[in-house]
Amino acid sequence: MALFSSLTPVFIALLCVVVVFILKRFQKKESESDTSPNCTVKSRPWVDEDLKDDTEINTKEEDGDWAESEEDVPHVSYTTTRYPADVMLQRSQEFYALLNQRRSVRFISPEPVPREVIDNVIRTAGTSPSGAHTEPWTFVVVADAEMKHKIREIVEEEEEINYRQRMGDKWVGDLQRLRTNWIKEYLDIAPYLILIFKQTYGIHASGKKKTHYYNEISVSIACGILLAALQNVGLVTVTSTPLNCGPQLRLLLRRPANEKLLMLLPVGYPASDATVPQLTRKSLDDIMVCV
């Protein structure tokens, strides 16, 4: 009893330490589950792994002018075509009229599209500016029917999960109506799928990772130029960002770990019976402020 009595302080101390650790661990678990709403769904290790490897913490990015790394490159003189004011105005109106006809089209014709045209629109996208001239983009052009179908299966499976989650139990009896939302026939039908990957980092000669600052913004700008190039030749697409499918599609297409899927564009002529939602665009006054 004397022995037990002399050990009491030690027992109590240990007990307190254990209790505090358990409490801390509990708090941590709770906050983890707050930030990952999908964790109650089936395990999808490829998604988690990919999301963990995110080198794009905005607050760490460098500031300013994108070409600072070009400091030591020799300069050459630059000129560009100078149009008279009336020609400039006419060109600006015509380009606006062309781009204003662009719509996201989900009904794509299976007719073949000249391959060289696809090459040229991708060349055009590749003229985009990028942070420190890293050109952090890979355009994967899929024409193979079997590969297109595999892509469709992955995208539809993820879309179904998303819809079911979002709808919850109250819609469980009405899934047939919603089914149209995750069926992406155009992924089989479009003659080309263009999957645009952002290269989140590069590899130095030393084997060290080199962060690509602003890679997502750079690749998105390139996508804007790609959309303009497609519209210019009379082809249509629909902009989609299959976030959770990215890791699976990356593995399917054997892209390296530094590449993350940013966008998936089915490309072709519009189907003869194509329709689009009757939407309007904001007016110039709603998007422009003059100072």
Added chain:
Amino acid sequence: MALFSSLTPVFIALLCVVVVFILKRFQKKESESDTSPNCTVKSRPWVDEDLKDDTEINTKEEDGDWAESEEDVPHVSYTTTRYPADVMLQRSQEFYALLNQRRSVRFISPEPVPREVIDNVIRTAGTSPSGAHTEPWTFVVVADAEMKHKIREIVEEEEEINYRQRMGDKWVGDLQRLRTNWIKEYLDIAPYLILIFKQTYGIHASGKKKTHYYNEISVSIACGILLAALQNVGLVTVTSTPLNCGPQLRLLLRRPANEKLLMLLPVGYPASDATVPQLTRKSLDDIMVCV
């Protein structure tokens, strides 16, 4: 002494709890300072406030097709101009040749640019697709000389901080040479500055915040289309992303709290003695993969 002896277990227990808390807190502080490399510099509350209000947690974003919210909008039939294959090919080559002449140009002429041309290039950027058709962009066009100068002061001050931090002590004696890196004369000289803000959220009629999914990607795509529209009329710009200046520039331009600066583009004709770094672009084989 008997009293002290009987209290010993309580003292030890309290001591242990205090030690564990201190250790935990210390660990937390350490990890916080890891993620904010700038925290030792002078306090900049507007930056911190703005960075805190970041509604763009990628993992929370919705998946897939950008127009799901359009489900209940009536559809109308859609057609687009159909060009013969040889015309398509020619148009794709010409557009590539036009865009391939684009370069980031820092030497901009002060000559005035027709205002209607600027209106049209911004109209064109506004045709960009956006997540759930939110059109989450505001283009602030600054022509006022005094305002341009205030913008320059803010940008240069931040750039100087960035350069001094990056260079560290060893360059302290050689700042004069580096000074050219944070001097942005073009911010005074260019006839127009276009500041592009992303609207990170909207406000429902109920006053509740409505997250704009993919707002940064959407606005970056619009910037890509804007760059193409500028190139099409013979104007030049340089893509810059003044991250830390965003909050100050937002206040200067009286933009609401839901808008964050994404890009700042000085726009004009190139100066007659303009130069650009002698850079090459990746070849098609380096950016395209065919499956």
